[in-house]
Amino acid sequence: MNKNIERFIRYAKIDTQADENTGTTPSTEKQKNLSKLLVKELKELGLDDAYMDEYGIVYAHLDGEGDVIGLNSHVDTALEVTDENVNPQLLNNWDGKDIKLNDQYSISLKQFPKMEQFVGKDLVVTDGNTLLGADDKAGIAIIMGVLDYLKNNPDFKHHPLAVAFTVDEEIGEGPKHFSLEKMGADYAFTIDGGDITDIDIENFNAQQLKVRIEGVAVHPGEGINTLINALQLQAEFITALPEKETPFYANEGYWHLTSCNGTSEKSEFVAILRNFSREKLELLDTRIYQIRDELLKKYPKAKIEIDISEQYENMKKYVDKDPRPVEKAAAALRKFGIEPVFGRIKGGTDGATFSKMGLVTPNLGTGSGNHHGRFEYLCVQDFEKMIEIVLEIIKR
């Protein structure tokens, strides 16, 4: 096994799962176990100023010439499947047949036809009991592989580098305590994607909607012209939302209900609102306020409170303003005969918020896929190629 894959497996075995319920940063103290190891390894690779701040975020810098290029990956892993006792399996020269992870789970081309591209290549997969954590430890291992190459090839001329390993990306809090000043980059890349052909330059605009309804509670026997049932109003509200704009039908954007609860007196529902287009998202907001007004006209004694909070923004308009990182990445991919695919993430990325904060940060692939679950994989050849691609990006 080569040392880059060994390095990835070493990181994958450290449990760094985030937790959305603790309210602390990092959300789980154990994320610092990987951060501390990375500080030690960064120093061994010659990045003497490497350190971990109080939030578990690692920063390090390497001198060079030209614009300072930032490289970022996140230490935490997703919440859907456990990250405890990750036991990666290396499969050489995959023949395309079902990969038996354990007695219960297999990876098949029938279920994951996109994996056809990896037939004949080497894969790292799970033992079926955990996720793999290639999201985003493959990204970390790519950055460390680049730095290792630079240490062993002192004649390789490159841009100055600013490295940051962040925490809690999976709960949307990566940028919360991230410091542009400590990072000190002119532009950056998150290395946190799937296929290495992809340069993600767009993501959803995202809001969260909360609707709190207060009805009028009396005994239903005395309810005529008086009783207003908050649960029923909730159902009316939800039914009035555009059905064709749910994930079942809509691709470009949607509203998606995440929780409903309450009693006949008070109820609340929460939905996420997503759209690539800001205008379309705002049209949906307008429709939501209209529905409220219509319901209040029908039931003047009810109270309906609407709370729409911003979550993240499409990075496209920021990326368009500073084309340097996308141009550099596209040129590097083409150098390896890869035609870049300009991707749109149906979700958010830390880079979207970094871009909004002023550090334009498109996202690059890692050669991994089926993230957030036990079918996650890493393609060894693509992962290795990505180290070469990043070297090409930072080359002078």
Ligand SMILES: [Zn+2]
């Ligand atoms: Zn990720």
